[in-house]
Amino acid sequence: EVQLVESGGDLVQPGGSLRISCAASGFSVSDTYMRWVRQAPGKGLDWVSAIYSGGSKYYAESVKGRFTISRDNSKNTLFLQMNSLRAEDTAVYYCVRVGQDYGDYYFMDVWGKGTTVTVSS
Amino acid sequence: DIQMTQSPSSLSASVGDRITITCRASQKISDYLNWYQQKPGKAPKLLIYAASTLQSGVPSRFSGSGSGTDFTLSISSLQPEDFATYYCEQSDSSPVTFGQGTRLDLK
Numbered sequence: 465e466v467q468l469v470e471s472g473g474d475l476v477q478p479g480g481s482l483r484i485s486c487a488a489s490g491f492s493v494s495d496t497y498m499r500w501v502r503q504a505p506g507k508g509l510d511w512v513s514a515i516y517s518g519g520s521k522y523y524a525e526s527v528k529g530r531f532t533i534s535r536d537n538s539k540n541t542l543f544l545q546m547n548s549l550r551a552e553d554t555a556v557y558y559c560v561r562v563g564q565d566y567g568d569y570y571f572m573d574v575w576g577k578g579t580t581v582t583v584s585s
Numbered sequence: 586d587i588q589m590t591q592s593p594s595s596l597s598a599s600v601g602d603r604i605t606i607t608c609r610a611s612q613k614i615s616d617y618l619n620w621y622q623q624k625p626g627k628a629p630k631l632l633i634y635a636a637s638t639l640q641s642g643v644p645s646r647f648s649g650s651g652s653g654t655d656f657t658l659s660i661s662s663l664q665p666e667d668f669a670t671y672y673c674e675q676s677d678s679s680p681v682t683f684g685q686g687t688r689l690d691l692k
Contacts, residue, residue: 509621509629509672509683524680558628570676571619571634578628 466490466574468559473579480549484579486542486559494537497562499572500544502555502581512557513544527553549583556580587611587675591684597692602663606687608656608673617677620649620658623686624669632671633658665691 472484486498500512513533514522521533532545542559556578563573588611598604608618616636621629631640633649636656646661660667668691673684 508686509674511681511683522679563631563634565638566635569617569635569638570681571631571640572621572629572674573631573634573640575628575630 466561468561468574468576470557470559470576470579473557473581475582475584476549477585478550478583480583481545481547482549482581483543483545484557484581486544486576488540488542488559488561491561492537493535493540493542497564497570498535498542499560499562500533500542501558501560501572502553503558503578504552504555507555510555514562515542546581549581551583554581554583586680587614587678587682589673589675589682589684591671591673591687593687594685595688595690597690598663599692600663600665604660604663604689606658606671606689608651608658608684610654610656610675610677613653614675614677616652617675618649618651618656619674619676620647621672621674622667622669623672629672634676663689 467489469487476482495517497516499514502512515533530548534543558578559576560572561574590609592607618636620633623629632643637649648659670686670688672686
């Protein structure tokens, strides 16, 4: 079964750091375009970061320089290292697999249940 | 960044109704448009990609259309499990961006 399970969400003080994880099963993260998407309380969806199968990494402007996406192929796990956290980073963070069809149509077809990050003093 | 605007922001309907949600892009995106359904406390679920292709396992009462800047999601006969929030997402250019969501609730 294809599945994503996030972990590591916590309450962190402003300026602190946190690493969240996403364990994949049923497919290999090393071969797959993956994203992190977040949702602040009562708000909509926002793309945070992406990593392509070839290793290229991309970030939203709001997190560039503070967040780092990575993967451990041996553990089939995706990570998001978050530094210099701010109150506005408070959200549920979803790990997402990006599917592809018709050559260049991309869509988010497998979502984890999410992990909650709260930044507060 | 491409801005996505959904309308209405909220909608009340009854079981059996046909409803339509609109999504407008701030610039042309061809048909690089996806739709997701999210229920309270749950992760979003992919419904439609490439504007009109139904994701495997999604009931045929859901349909999508549009190209360029204007898109619609329709549900032909609302079922109790369809009351949720719906988001559009453009995948034409980076960064991908979402509409603000349309909350569909029971009248």
